[in-house]
Amino acid sequence: MADVVLKGVRKQYGEAVVVPGVDLTIRSGEFVVLVGPSGCGKSTTLRMIAGLEEITAGELSIDGRRVNEVHPKDRDIAMVFQSYALYPHMTARENMSFGLKIRGMTKAEIEARVGEAADILGLAELLDRKPKDMSGGQRQRVAMGRAIVRKPKVFLFDEPLSNLDAKLRVQMRAEIAKLHQRIQTTIVYVTHDQVEAMTLADRIVIMDKGVVQQVGTPLEVFEHPRNRFVAGFIGSPAMNFIACELGPGGLLTGDGLRLELPGNRQALEGRSGPVELGMRPNTLAVSRAGAEPRADRLRAKIEVMEPMGSETYLYATCQGQLLTVRVEATAALAEGDTIELAPDLERAHLFDRATGEAFF
Ligand SMILES: Nc1ncnc2c1ncn2[C@@H]1O[C@H](COP(=O)(O)OP(=O)(O)OP(=O)(O)O)[C@@H](O)[C@H]1O
Ligand SMILES: [Mg+2]
Known part of the structure; x- marks a missing residue:
């Protein structure tokens, strides 16, 4: 040794x-x-x-x-x-x-x-x-x-x-x-x-x-x-990223989106600017899309479903980006469905878009 x-x-x-x-x-x-x-x-x-x-x-x-x-x-x-x-x-x-x-x-x-x-x-x-x-x-x-x-x-x-x-x-x-x-x-x-x-x-x-x-x-x-x-790099399927702007008070905005970071995640010390929100495939809650888009959800269309047996991976487009979402194998969803994704912001990550550094 x-x-x-x-x-x-x-x-x-x-x-x-x-x-x-x-x-x-x-x-x-x-x-x-x-x-x-x-x-x-x-x-x-x-x-x-x-x-x-x-x-x-x-x-x-x-x-x-x-x-x-x-x-x-x-x-x-x-x-x-x-x-x-x-x-x-x-x-x-x-x-x-x-x-x-x-x-x-x-x-x-x-x-x-x-x-x-x-x-x-x-x-x-x-x-x-x-x-x-x-x-x-x-x-x-x-x-x-x-x-x-x-x-x-x-x-x-x-x-x-x-x-x-x-x-x-x-x-x-x-x-x-x-x-x-x-x-x-x-x-x-x-x-x-x-x-x-x-x-x-x-x-x-x-x-x-x-x-x-x-x-x-x-x-x-x-x-x-x-x-x-x-x-x-770490994690499979890989983390999803969505570009947004970080404003005062931990407010994330972008393309019809308005998300408020939870209080305990605001170790941001007044930082603001272009960021990327990182979400693991198992931290997005799926529901059927309502008639009107909601600012606190990501609206996406299911392109492909990959049943793995014990779970299913959805590949869905949102604002031109492909997101991966893990759902139960029994989820009643189909390719072509429009869905809403609610990110679990307690478990999300935030990165400075210029330097790539994690905020938390
Ligand atoms: N003799 C050489 N002259 C110049 N560049 C070299 C030479 N040998 C290796 N490299 C370069 O060094 C870099 C690192 O190579 P290395 O083999 O360490 O990569 P690696 O991480 O092991 O990749 P892989 O996963 O493909 O095995 C590569 O970009 C390779 O092209
Ligand atoms: Mg090698």
């Missing part, structure tokens, strides 16, 4: 600044997940921690020791990639033993470690099979086994489950959670997948364009997104 500390860690390819400077302290034993859109610098950051990518500026330390100049194999970390990178001509046992053999470990010790890892990962029956005779999930487990047997201080995972089908992904996600509970090693895990991030992480790091936007527990970043980017 080890702390991993990044101080102003920067990556630049020639003139191109990919990661301007990440400050992040990952505590010993912590499971940290990096998320963000494609190209935002997740893999680059992970590869700098691994030592596979040179650090342009800043400092990286593992367990209190600066490792910028330390060779990857001497950093005491193990990385699991999306492509499992197993040796095709070797059995699972040989794949897992190989790195240890190279390090000159005794046969008995290697056997003990491979046995232990196989036990943790449920691979005991498969040790004499080659990768081509295994399923994707089994191969993935061997790749993890190969990392575990080294007993590293830190595990790095780069989208380890993205090659698996949906069902297997769920299963392997649970395996990884169990694995962390059992071995308690520090983990830095990169994924595209929201659900993976929310379910696995002690803390989530949300990146955009190489810059860390927010670091927090899954609940913190969901309930209190610091800015518009995080609000739109």
